Amino acid sequence: MSSESSASSLDPITRLLDITGERWSFLILRDLFYGVRRFDALQKHLGISKKVLSQRLNSLVEAEMLIRVPYQERPPRFEYQLTAKGRDFFPVLVAMQSWSNRWLFSEGEQGALLIHSDCGQPLDTKLICSHCEGSVTPARIRPGKREQ
Amino acid sequence: MDRETELLEHFRKDNERLRTALKINQLIAGELKLGPLLKQIMEITQSLMQAESCSLFLYDEKSGELVFHACSGDKEDQLREICRLPKGSGIAGWAAENLQTVRLTDVYADPRFNSEFDRETGFVTRNMICTPLIAHGKLIGISQVINHEDGDFTAADERLMESLVQMVAIAIDNARIHERLMQQQLLQHDLELAKSIQESFLPNEMPQIDGYQVAYHMNSAFEVGGDFYDTVQLQDGRTAYLIGDISGKGVSAAMIMSTVLSDLRMELTHGGTAASILNRFNISLCKKAKNGMFVSLILMILDAKSGELEIANAGHLPPVHILNQSIWQHDEASGPPAGIILDADYDFTRLVLEPGEMVLLYTDGITEARNSDHIMLGAGRLLAWLGECPETPEACMDFLTERIQAFIGQATQSDDITMLILGRS
Structure with missing residues (x-):
């Protein structure tokens, strides 16, 4: 048992990992952003067992990242859709992908890219402060609490 | 007839009886279908016991009745009329219930005797030996010899009758086991046939x-x-x-x-x-x-x-x-x-x-x-x-x-x- 793995932890990263701290959850969320919604398609795309996929989907539904929506009555079949909370995870996945492309691929090797539809350029992320639009680096941040 | 001649005659008769008994044993050995054989055995027993009639009733476990099976003697047709003897009825019923041989020199003097059968069949029963057939401790039926041709049945006749009947009981039991086995084989054959038809x-x-x-x-x-x-x-x-x-x-x-x-x-x-x-x-x-x-x-x-x-x-x-x-x-x-x-x-x-x-x-x-x-x-x-x-x-x-x-x-x-x-x- 992880020392900080608890919903009562005040560390946001710990709370996040309680939900997504397992590789399949990130990959399921990635596929849902790509538009894959049905169980059999997710299973085929991820190459995962039914049992594990079912468990991870149930966890994400429980964490309110996804909802299970019926699309057929006979036989009853369902698809999975991102909730607002799930959709808000998008920047996290994009940042992960950018970092991976930058550091985990050797020269000449090309990872999957996301293209920004507006300008047609490969998507890369840059962290700026949404308040002052100034650059954000580890040296320019400090721990704090949200003002009440 | 002096004493020696008397003894010789006695041994000759005993020897004759033994030969006849052995004949029954030979008939039974190796024969598993007893239907016709039982009639033959009844005839030999009748002759051996010097009786007017010898009959065999088999015990029906379900109804508890004794069911007529085979008979010998001139009065066969009359005895055949008695198809079933209710449980406990008459001398035969008593012998079956108590698993004991009954030898009577005057049947009408015995309260267990049911004279109704004589009245119905026209047969006149004077004396008899009635012996239960027992195999593996279970009642198979009863056999009875009726009316000695020359006086009464003796204690020696009773012992001989018990010995003969014992052989018949074992033979009937063996035949029944054989019949059950045959039926099981037939059933097995039917089941295998059904299975092979199904599979085909x-x-x-x-x-x-x-x-x-x-x-x-x-x-x-x-x-x-x-x-x-x-x-x-x-x-x-x-x-x-x-x-x-x-x-x-x-x-x-x-x-x-x-x-x-x-x-x-x-x-x-x-x-x-x-x-x-x-x-x-x-x-x-x-x-x-x-x-x-x-x-x-x-x-x-x-x-x-x-x-x-x-x-x-x-x-x-x-x-x-x-x-x-x-x-x-x-x-x-x-x-x-x-x-x-x-x-x-x-x-x-x-x-x-x-x-x-x-x-x-x-x-x-x-x-x-x-x-x-x-x-x-x-x-x-x-x-x-x-x-x-x-x-x-x-x-x-x-x-x-x-x-x-x-x-x-x-x-x-x-x-x-x-x-x-x-x-x-």
Whole structure:
């Protein structure tokens, strides 16, 4: 048992990992952003067992990242859709992908890219402060609490 | 006659009696069909005992009565009139109840004697020996010699009678064991015949269809229950899967299977929806069906390109859909088993088998199987197992057969167990 793995932890990263701290959850969320919604398609795309996929989907539904929506009555079949909370995870996945492309691929090797539809350029992320639009680096941040 | 001559005569008679007794023993040895032999033994015993008549009554365990079996002597026809002696009735009844020989020099002086038989038959009984036949401690019947030709029956006659009767009892017991064995062999032969007929009508292998797998399993009961399955490639490229259960058991059910499967195959060649094929088959079966014969079955037709299934059900257990995350049992059958109602109008369900899904067709031999505590397996238990079954039809079939076998344990399987699983990869 992880020392900080608890919903009562005040560390946001710990709370996040309680939900997504397992590789399949990130990959399921990635596929849902790509538009894959049905169980059999997710299973085929991820190459995962039914049992594990079912468990991870149930966890994400429980964490309110996804909802299970019926699309057929006979036989009853369902698809999975991102909730607002799930959709808000998008920047996290994009940042992960950018970092991976930058550091985990050797020269000449090309990872999957996301293209920004507006300008047609490969998507890369840059962290700026949404308040002052100034650059954000580890040296320019400090721990704090949200003002009440 | 001096003493020596008297002794010689006595030994000669004893020797003669012994020879005759041995003759009976020889007759019995090696003969397992005792019907005609018993009559012969009665005649020899009658002569040996110097009696007017010798008769044999066998004990009927169910009714407790002594039933006339064989008789010798001039009065045979009269004695034959006494077909059954009620339990405890007369001297014979007493000997049977008490497992003791009764020797009477004057039967009318004994209160146990029932003179009614004499009155009915016109026979006059003076004296008798009545001896129970006992084998392995159990009563087989009684034998009685009536009216000594030259005076009374002696104690020596009684001992001889007991010895003879003992041999006859063992012979009858052996013959009965032999008869039971023969009957068991005949039954076994019938069951093997039924099983081989059943197997001869089942497909050797299922057609291979890209993107789909099929697994099937049949475990015939000791007494074949009339289950069948089949698969037929239709002219329009679709594939038909069938599973069913014919009313009745054994050879008769297996024989009916030939008609049922040939009629079904014929109707399948004419094509149409699953419902129209089932309707045509029902009409042809109703016209042929005799003695209340009927068939419950499911006809499932797969269009492999689209994954579309048409399912028509005639009084059979509804199929179970093993969806990716749940188990879904189809509605009950839309009509009765085929062969009952001529104008039955069967409906059909159309649905798509998605990749990763499976559909299970099965017979009631599974849900009605009982374990040694007489607890029924039931549909609920089957559905619960399916909730945790492996992902491919073959693995799922192995999983189910293992679970079913573990549930039944040492209990006797009373009906055929048949399953067919179609899966889409």
